[in-house]
Amino acid sequence: DTEVTQTPKHLVMGMTNKKSLKCEQHMGHRAMYWYKQKAKKPPELMFVYSYEKLSINESVPSRFSPECPNSSLLNLHLHALQPEDSALYLCASSQGGQGSYEQYFGPGTRLTVT
Amino acid sequence: SQQGEEDPQALSIQEGENATMNCSYKTSINNLQWYRQNSGRGLVHLILIRSNEREKHSGRLRVTLDTSKKSSSLLITASRAADTASYFCATDPGYSTLTFGKGTMLLVSP
Numbered sequence: 001d002t003e004v005t006q007t008p009k010h011l012v013m014g015m016t017n018k019k020s021l022k023c024e025q026h027m028g029h030r031a032m033y034w035y036k037q038k039a040k041k042p043p044e045l046m047f048v049y050s051y052e053k054l055s056i057n058e059s060v061p062s063r064f065s066p067e068c069p070n071s072s073l074l075n076l077h078l079h080a081l082q083p084e085d086s087a088l089y090l091c092a093s094s095q096g097g098q099g100s101y102e103q104y105f106g107p108g109t110r111l112t113v114t
Numbered sequence: 115s116q117q118g119e120e121d122p123q124a125l126s127i128q129e130g131e132n133a134t135m136n137c138s139y140k141t142s143i144n145n146l147q148w149y150r151q152n153s154g155r156g157l158v159h160l161i162l163i164r165s166n167e168r169e170k171h172s173g174r175l176r177v178t179l180d181t182s183k184k185s186s187s188l189l190i191t192a193s194r195a196a197d198t199a200s201y202f203c204a205t206d207p208g209y210s211t212l213t214f215g216k217g218t219m220l221l222v223s224p
Binding site for chain 2: 096103
């Protein structure tokens with residue numbers, strides 16, 4: 001199984017809402033990532049989890065809170081977002097550790113903040 | 115910050131023609147990867163080339179890497195309408211984090 005799944009596919013939320021994005025992989029990968037992608041732009045790295053520990057936070061605002069409950073799951077908790085946070089949020093996984101590895105991406109969650 | 119710059123930003127060709135996309139980057143890399151993205155969907159990994167490799171093939175794809183010029187190219191031969199997508203290069207400094215270039219939008223017309 002080489003699939004990364006993300007739920008929900010689409011999410012509309014108000015600026016006062018709290019919501020969560022979920023990501024799951026069953027490839028035994030030990031690194032998982034969150035990216036944000038605006039229209040017609042490349043993905044931008046937000047967070048990296050390596051062996052279930054947060055290893056990289058690319059200066060993301062605290063209204064985005066990642067969580068890695070276990071090696072297969074990755075969540076992104078959202079609170080008090082702004083309209084400019086509307087984007088495609090992509091989850092990815094890779095083998096992790098030392099070495100050169102490709103990343104496997106999920107289909108993304110299209111987030112609209114109203 | 116974005117590492118790679120793709121050239122051209124957009125490319126329109128006919129089916130059967132070859133498509134060449136270029137990528138330049140600024141800092142040292144462990145490897146460089148190419149990804150494809152169909153409109154509004156997740157990215158699909160195409161090919162990974164390590165810093166000590168100069169050329170790599172996968173099916174109709176050919177990737178070159180010139181570390182002295184900090185540049186890479188992706189060639190798609192005998193293109194098909196299904197190749198229509200955005201193509202991104204991404205650099206990895208060696209700890210499996212990627213920085214993506216701006217991408218090339220490829221349109222292949224039947």
